[in-house]
Amino acid sequence: MSKKCVKCGHLLPEDASFCPHCTAVQTEKQEIKTPRRWKKKAATTLTVLVIVAAAGAAVSMYHRPKAYEGSAQIVYPGKDKSYKLLLSFSAGDGVTGHAQGERTDTIAEGMESALPCQLYVFDEASGELAGEEFSDLVASCKVDAAPQDGAQKMQYVEPVYNASFPDAAYTSDISYSADSGTNEILWDLTMKNGDTISLHTRLSIEKQEVVTYFAEDTPMETTEELNALLASIEEEVPSDTPVYLHLPAVTYDGPVTFGNHVFGIYGSTEGDAVTTFTETVSMRGLNGNYADLYGIRFAGASGTGLNAYCLVLLSECSFDGWDTAAIAQNGAWVNADACTFTNNGTALKFCTSSAYGTAPSYLNNTFTGNGTAVCIDSLPGNEILDFAGSIFSENEVDIKNQAEHPIDTAKAIFK
Numbered sequence: 001m002s003k004k005c006v007k008c009g010h011l012l013p014e015d016a017s018f019c020p021h022c023t024a025v026q027t028e029k030q031e032i033k034t035p036r037r038w039k040k041k042a043a044t045t046l047t048v049l050v051i052v053a054a055a056g057a058a059v060s061m062y063h064r065p066k067a068y069e070g071s072a073q074i075v076y077p078g079k080d081k082s083y084k085l086l087l088s089f090s091a092g093d094g095v096t097g098h099a100q101g102e103r104t105d106t107i108a109e110g111m112e113s114a115l116p117c118q119l120y121v122f123d124e125a126s127g128e129l130a131g132e133e134f135s136d137l138v139a140s141c142k143v144d145a146a147p148q149d150g151a152q153k154m155q156y157v158e159p160v161y162n163a164s165f166p167d168a169a170y171t172s173d174i175s176y177s178a179d180s181g182t183n184e185i186l187w188d189l190t191m192k193n194g195d196t197i198s199l200h201t202r203l204s205i206e207k208q209e210v211v212t213y214f215a216e217d218t219p220m221e222t223t224e225e226l227n228a229l230l231a232s233i234e235e236e237v238p239s240d241t242p243v244y245l246h247l248p249a250v251t252y253d254g255p256v257t258f259g260n261h262v263f264g265i266y267g268s269t270e271g272d273a274v275t276t277f278t279e280t281v282s283m284r285g286l287n288g289n290y291a292d293l294y295g296i297r298f299a300g301a302s303g304t305g306l307n308a309y310c311l312v313l314l315s316e317c318s319f320d321g322w323d324t325a326a327i328a329q330n331g332a333w334v335n336a337d338a339c340t341f342t343n344n345g346t347a348l349k350f351c352t353s354s355a356y357g358t359a360p361s362y363l364n365n366t367f368t369g370n371g372t373a374v375c376i377d378s379l380p381g382n383e384i385l386d387f388a389g390s391i392f393s394e395n396e397v398d399i400k401n402q403a404e405h406p407i408d409t410a411k412a413i414f415k
Helices: 037-063 091-095 131-135 223-236
Strands: 002-004 011-013 067-069 073-077 082-088 102-108 112-123 138-148 170-177 182-191 196-208 211-214 243-246 256-258 263-266 281-283 290-294 297-299 304-308 311-315 318-320 324-328 333-337 340-342 346-351 366-368 372-378 391-393 397-401
Touching (some): 067 073, 073 196, 102 170, 112 196, 170 182, 170 196, 304 311, 304 333, 311 324, 318 324, 333 346
Parallel strands (some): 243 263, 256 281, 263 290, 281 304, 290 311, 318 340, 324 346, 346 372, 366 391
Antiparallel strands (some): 002 011, 073 082, 182 196
């Protein structure tokens, strides 16, 4: 059999692969196609990758840090359980699960005060306090104050666990004056897993009307004149109106009793003379009234220098020569800052059923030559008495703590 050349047409043997006349190749070129199995494999691989990527994205979305925002109360869904967080200025409300979204306090012009803003945490399922276990999940906890409508910025202490409020996870003392106005108190927590929690409450301070007496305008040079003035104050000034007394640099040689008001009592100096009491001063504020005493000398030969039946805050005062220099009677509290107690039988004594309600400080006092510098017969609550910077020298007993009340003397000086 023969075939024709694909180019010139000459007859060629059937099995000829080229033409001897024109040298043309007689085999037809064919396209060699790659096997298609790779496409199926690639499609399968792509499908797997898409599924893995989707699963990874889902896992990533699930574990991505989340932000939780609320007002004074919020529920945080932890890994193993959910927690209810709430803010309160009152330990009583806090431990019973009642948040305080706002609070308004009044304070007299020129006065300063503070409130403890507390964060409470509960196991949402059981309702039990869970501050300690929740704190183990927290990387950081911060507080800030945001003034509203032209108000002054309140000062604050960064939140920490405060043994004076053992049921609260964190506590921050918010300081303010009569001019502070309204501030939003902002809490921001960052969890160890990256989640963030934001809460806030509002604190408003209203300025209270006060009545002020100056020695230049009002007779108060003697014990009789001062007591007469105090009697007229009780009759004429409403008990919820604070009273400021600017005393002259004289010596009052008889007992004096301050009645049921918030008192600001300011001593003065003139040459070597200083406002001095040589007999017992009694403070009898009721219904939450209290007294601030500044720059006053209590010089005695026996008896009691200051007899407190309400909260009394002492600053830059001195006590010498008393059997008992200052005592907090039942329902009262005495706080001292930068005061001097010298040669007293007992300098500072607590015999009361009242708790202070915040973290009391006894900073930078000097206790020298007393029989007992600090005597705690009875004192409820968990407030820690902090004596940082206070000096104890040549006392027979520095601290007699029969009530075993919490105290902190780590930064005190004992000589």
